[in-house]
Amino acid sequence: MPVHNSEIAEMFNQLADLLEIESANQYRVRAYRTAARNISTLPQSVAEMLEQGEDLSSLPGIGKDLAGKIAEIVETGSLSQLEEQKGRIPDGLLEAMKLEGLGPKRVSILHGELGITSIEGLKKAAEKGKVRELEGFGAKTEQKILRDIERRGAGGEKRTKLSVAEEVVKPLLEYLDDSDGVKSVDVAGSYRRRQETVGDLDILVTCTKGHNIMDRFVDYEDVDRVVSKGNTRSTVFLRTGLQVDLRVIPQGSYGAALHYFTGSKAHSIPVRKMAVKKGLKINEYGVFRGKKRVAGKSEEEIYAQVDLPYIEPELRENRGEIEAARKGELPTLVDLKDIHGDLHAHTKATDGRSSLQEMAQAAKEKGYAYLAITEHSKHVTVAQGLDAQRLAQQMKEIDRLNEDLSGIVLLKGIELDILEDGSLDLPHDVLKELDLVVLAVHYKFKLSEKKQTERILRAMDNPYFTILAHPTGRMIGEREPYQVDLERLMRGAKDCGCVLELNAQPERLDLADVYCKMAKETGVRIAVSTDAHSVRELGFMRFGVWQARRGWLEAADVINTLNREELHKLLHAKK
DNA sequence: GCCGTTTTCGGCCCGACTGTTTTCAGTCG
Numbered sequence: 001m002p003v004h005n006s007e008i009a010e011m012f013n014q015l016a017d018l019l020e021i022e023s024a025n026q027y028r029v030r031a032y033r034t035a036a037r038n039i040s041t042l043p044q045s046v047a048e049m050l051e052q053g054e055d056l057s058s059l060p061g062i063g064k065d066l067a068g069k070i071a072e073i074v075e076t077g078s079l080s081q082l083e084e085q086k087g088r089i090p091d092g093l094l095e096a097m098k099l100e101g102l103g104p105k106r107v108s109i110l111h112g113e114l115g116i117t118s119i120e121g122l123k124k125a126a127e128k129g130k131v132r133e134l135e136g137f138g139a140k141t142e143q144k145i146l147r148d149i150e151r152r153g154a155g156g157e158k159r160t161k162l163s164v165a166e167e168v169v170k171p172l173l174e175y176l177d178d179s180d181g182v183k184s185v186d187v188a189g190s191y192r193r194r195q196e197t198v199g200d201l202d203i204l205v206t207c208t209k210g211h212n213i214m215d216r217f218v219d220y221e222d223v224d225r226v227v228s229k230g231n232t233r234s235t236v237f238l239r240t241g242l243q244v245d246l247r248v249i250p251q252g253s254y255g256a257a258l259h260y261f262t263g264s265k266a267h268s269i270p271v272r273k274m275a276v277k278k279g280l281k282i283n284e285y286g287v288f289r290g291k292k293r294v295a296g297k298s299e300e301e302i303y304a305q306v307d308l309p310y311i312e313p314e315l316r317e318n319r320g321e322i323e324a325a326r327k328g329e330l331p332t333l334v335d336l337k338d339i340h341g342d343l344h345a346h347t348k349a350t351d352g353r354s355s356l357q358e359m360a361q362a363a364k365e366k367g368y369a370y371l372a373i374t375e376h377s378k379h380v381t382v383a384q385g386l387d388a389q390r391l392a393q394q395m396k397e398i399d400r401l402n403e404d405l406s407g408i409v410l411l412k413g414i415e416l417d418i419l420e421d422g423s424l425d426l427p428h429d430v431l432k433e434l435d436l437v438v439l440a441v442h443y444k445f446k447l448s449e450k451k452q453t454e455r456i457l458r459a460m461d462n463p464y465f466t467i468l469a470h471p472t473g474r475m476i477g478e479r480e481p482y483q484v485d486l487e488r489l490m491r492g493a494k495d496c497g498c499v500l501e502l503n504a505q506p507e508r509l510d511l512a513d514v515y516c517k518m519a520k521e522t523g524v525r526i527a528v529s530t531d532a533h534s535v536r537e538l539g540f541m542r543f544g545v546w547q548a549r550r551g552w553l554e555a556a557d558v559i560n561t562l563n564r565e566e567l568h569k570l571l572h573a574k575k
Numbered sequence: 576g577c578c579g580t581t582t583t584c585g586g587c588c589c590g591a592c593t594g595t596t597t598t599c600a601g602t603c604g
Contacts, residue, residue, distance in 0.1 A: 027587055031576035063577050101593085103602050138595055202604090228592055228603095235592090235603090245604080247591095261604085272588060277580095283589065 002047040003074050009040035011079050012066075017094050018085040020104035021111075034061040037266060039070075041317065043514035047074045092118030100148045100227070101141055109134055123149050159197035160242055161476060163506030163543060168242055169201060172220065176246075179216055181208040184254070188261035193313045194546035196476055196509045200243035202261045206251050217246045253285040255298035260284035266318035267311075274306040274322075282306075314549040319517070333549040334528075336542055338561040341370035344415065344438055344469060344501065344529035345538070349394055350375040351383035353534040356394075356401055356410070362535040364408040369564045372411040373398060374438045377425040379417035386414070388430045395433065409564060411435040415469055420444045422458025431464035436571050438501070438529075440469035441482070449483035456484065457492045466571060467527050468493065470503040470510040478507065486515055490522040497573070499559055502551075504530045504544025505537075516551020526551075527559050 016032035038061045039046060050056060056067040073079050093107050096119060102110075110116040113134055114125050122145065125131055131142040160168075169187055177185045182205055186192075189202035207213050214234050218226045227235040232248050249257040260268065260283065275282045280289055286296025287305045295301035300310045308325045312333055315321040324330050346352035347359055354362070356373065363371035375394065376385035386394065391414060398410045413436045417425040420443070424431070431437055439459050447455065459465065471489070472481035493500060500519055503510045511519065511526070519526055528544040530537055548558060555561040559570060 025576080028576050030587075034577080061577070065576060101602070105601060136595075136600075140594060200604090230592055233591055263604095265604090269588075276588090281588085285590090 002045060003077065005039050005042055005046050008046060008070055008073050009036040011073060011082055012036035012039070012069075014094065015079070015082050015085065017097055017104070018082070018089050021089055021093060021097075021108050022085075023104070023108070031061070031066070035066050038062070041266070041319070041514075043518055046070055050074050090117035092116070092121065095119050096122055099145055099152070101144050106136065106141075109136065119149060158241070159199055159477065160240075161197055161506055162191070162194065162546075163540075164240075165191055165198045165201065165242065168222075168238065168240055172222070172244070173203070175220055176203070176205060176213065176217065179213070182213060183207055183251075186258065188258055189263065192262045193264065193316055194550060196506075196512070196547065200245060203244060203246045204249050204254070204257055204261060205246065206249055206254055213248060214246070250285075251297070252293070253296045255301055256282070256286045256296040257284045259299045259302050262313050262316065264317050267316035267321070270318060270322055271303075271306060271308075274308075278306065280305060312549065314546065315552065317550075319514070331552050331554045334545060334553050334555045334558050334561065336545045338555040338558070339368075339528065339541060339545065340563055341368045341372070341560050341567070342530050342532065342538060342541065343372040343411070343413070343436065343467060343527045343560055344374050344503070345371060345532045346375055346383075346415075347373060349390070350380075350385060351533060356397060358535050359532070359538070360401060360405055360408060360410055362538050364405070366538060366541075368408055370409050370411055370567065372413040372436055372438075374413035374415040374436075376442075377414055377416045379419065379425040380442055385417070385425075388426060391426070391430060392433075413438055415440050417442055418456060418459040420447075420455065422455040424459060424462065428462070428464065431462075434464070436466040437464045438467045438469045439465055441473055445473055445479075445482040447482070449485055452482055453485040453488055456489060460492055460496050460498050465496070465498055467499045467501050467529075469501045469529075469531070470508055471500050471515075472510050472512070474510050474512075475507050476509065481510070486518065487522075490519055490524050493519075493524045494522055499525050499527050502526050502528045502544050502548055504528060504540040504542075504547070506540060506543045509543060509547045511547075511551070513547055513550035516548055516553055520552060520557050525559050526553060526557055529560070 012032045013036045016029045019029050038059060046056065050071060056062050056070055057064050069079055093111055096102055096107050097104065110122065114130055116122050116125060126142050126146050131137050131145065132139045173185050176182060184206045186204050187201060188204055190198045191201055205213055214229055217234055218229055218236060222238045223236045224239045225237045227237065233245065235243065235245050237243055247257065272282045275287060280287050282302065286293040287302055288294065295305045303310055309330065311321050311325050311330065314333065321330065342363060345359055347354060347356050360371060376383040378385045378387040395412050398412050402410055412434050414434060415438045418439050418441050419425060441456065472484060474481035500511055502516060516526060526548065528541065528548050530540040530544065532538045532540065559567065562570065
């Protein structure tokens with residue numbers, strides 16, 4: 001089993017924690033964290049790069065030393081330096097570092113003065129009042145530690161899916177916006193970058209002088225606990241467990257603050273370095289030459305100071321956007337208004353909840369030109385997938401309905417199961433009557449990477465194949481993707497003119513952003529599809545488009561930006 | 576530990592809030 005990038009990143013982060021507890025040079029610590037961050041966001045496997053003889057020290061933030069450590073991890077599955085450090089510092093202290101208000105210095109004191117080695121031990125010491133007696137600690141810190149231990153026992157921290165965050169954010173924004181003196185309210189952070197999950201929410205407001213937005217914020221009905229409250233920054237936890245930071249920003253600094261708090265950190269650092277080279281300093285208040293602020297009102301101003309055009313939030317991950325901006329080669333990202341139809345939807349005939357008519361009507365109201373009905377095929381028994389006879393019946397219904405519809409056309413399709421050996425769940429003479437065939441893997445997720453890849457490649461190699469649905473089968477936070485060689489899959493898709501789906505269901509968002517970018521670079525086009533099981537779910541298109549934008553996709557990379565005639569030509573080109 | 580139109584040494588992003596202290600260290604983002 002090859003070592004995953006995330007495992008290497010985790011080891012480097014642990015090592016950074018341990019070094020901090022031992023008061024190592026802070027820049028050395030930072031180097032490990034930077035390396036961990038860079039590795040975890042690489043699209044390709046570091047283990048594979050190594051296998052192919054690539055020089056890892058060419059990666060950003062990886063020098064000779066860390067390249068050697070990665071090689072050791074890939075070869076042996078562990079890192080001797082990490083094991084040594086762990087021998088000196090108990091695991092419990094790493095856990096304790098995650099508690100609110102406890103960092104390396106205090107954890108080190110707890111270890112040295114009280115001999116704490118575990119959360120359990122820390123809890124006992126705090127209950128006996130031993131912690132408050134230590135220098136730099138007090139009664140409040142002790143209480144906070146106890147509270148946090150209790151809280152974590154109940155749940156533990158988790159990232160929140162973008163769709164869930166959206167539900168929480170909307171009423172909160174309305175609440176904040178709906179008070180006199182508030183001029184603007186915006187969400188920054190990973191939410192604005194439309195990352196598939198968010199850790200916390202960063203909300204920025206501007207308001208008239210003297211207005212106390214902070215009082216209103218901490219009074220919000222969903223606030224469970226106020227962590228801190230100041231004049232310009234407050235932090236609360238909502239009942240859902242989501243952390244929300246609110247910052248009050250002076251108008252003249254709004255762009256600078258928006259840029260700063262949108263991040264990502266990986267994007268901001270090189271931008272700030274570019275400023276330093278020009279004798280400027282960028283912080284959340286503006287761009288400064290000496291003490292004089294030279295920009296700050298808008299993000300455009302900030303970028304202009306370092307000779308860059310505006311960079312869309314979805315691109316700000318330090319995945320080449322700064323270089324592209326410098327060369328004037330930024331993509332014009334696909335937009336929701338470019339979308340002319342949806343190519344994956346279900347109805348009551350299988351596991352959907354709306355009728356054909358309802359789906360057609362809703363799609364028409366969205367301004368779509370087409371909607372593909374793609375029910376499950378018979379192998380998916382739990383969804384009462386269609387056999388040849390029921391499919392034929394539905395096709396007749398669609399023909400009848402199309403005669404009555406104006407402005408939109410329903411396309412006849414199927415979400416056809418790929419069987420274990422790569423053969424298809426319905427015969428070719430049935431498929432040839434359809435407008436499009438969406439192929440999908442729903443069973444046998446545990447095949448080896450080689451078998452899974454060949455299974456799908458074989459399925460692609462049939463004349464009716466059009467789109468591969470949810471290409472990795474992942475469910476965010478629930479189910480890992482199945483093992484598949486995506487590079488090989490994409491080359492195969494390019495050879496046979498197949499399209500990959502970006503499934504817009506918020507718990508799938510499959511293909512992930514980095515793979516969308518890989519598809520684009522390979523020359524494979526993407527269908528952004530909702531896989532809607534109801535009228536409401538047709539609205540999931542926005543999540544798909546956001547993810548597509550994070551994957552650098554332009555309208556020309558996405559087939560459902562085509563008009564009806566262009567799409568028809570594409571779908572019939574293969575036959 | 577990384578990095579270099581300041582290149583083999585000397586920098587490396589920095590401000591707000593809290594708690595404990597009485598001028599500031601630690602933590603956090």
